Amino acid sequence: MQKLVDTFILATNAFDIEGALALFTSDAVIDDVSVGDAFVGTEGIRLYLEQFFVGYQTASKLLSIDQRGNSEALVRLDFTGDFGHETGWLKITTNSNGLIERIDADLV
Template sequence: MTVVEKFIETTNRKDIEGALEIFTNDAVINDPSVGRSFDGIDQVRVYVERFFVGYNTTTKLLRTEQITESSVKAYVDFTGDFGHETGYLQFETNGDGLIIRVDADLD
């Protein structure tokens, strides 16, 4: 299972601990749609709790595009209590395959 698939699988199950296991302690999630960046594992937890668990978000993977050896762009379809959105999550990983950065962009 790729890191993208693992992220989607754990967040769809609302498994916060499982999702956090694939991030480094100093990971960053940058999401302009919510107007801020979430820096460090404690803030990554806040992001997952608020936007995936709190909004009952289900993510469907549409396709991926390999950007570099350590970066992949996942085009996704989000549904939840907020309605419906599409966009992408660009994941950057370290040599151990853990997520060091996610850049989100909604259409």
Template structure:
């Protein structure tokens, strides 16, 4: 899962929305408590990436990965961008095909 997470960070930092989306299942969900909304399906995930990563010039730096099992990891990231600086926690679940099916996101 570490390679998938590193690919996600690299594509998101490059503002490569299509490349980042290719890592998600078609019915993926991002539930982000910090923005108070859930984004369901690729179109919503695209909107999330465009608004919160591209729109805020967000740069993410991996701080840690805790692999809970082969399908679940807790990831801690350092976020910087037009909003300032935050530390975020992503609870990432992948499907058997190795695609992200769910991210539960929050800030520390």
């Protein structure tokens, strides 16, 4: 899971949408309560990444990772960008192939 999280951060910090999308299943979901919406499938996740990472020039820094079994981790991140500074949680769930099936996101 650590490698997946590191790769996700590298891709999103580089605004590499295609690289980030390659980490997700085609029917994955990002449910972000802080924006009040869920983003479903490749096109939904592309929209999320374009809006909230590229659009706000977001840079993420890993603060901690709490592995919860083989397929789930709770990741705490520091986000900076055009919006200012926030910290948040990503609960990441993967499938048996190590691809992201779901992210539940929340800024705190």
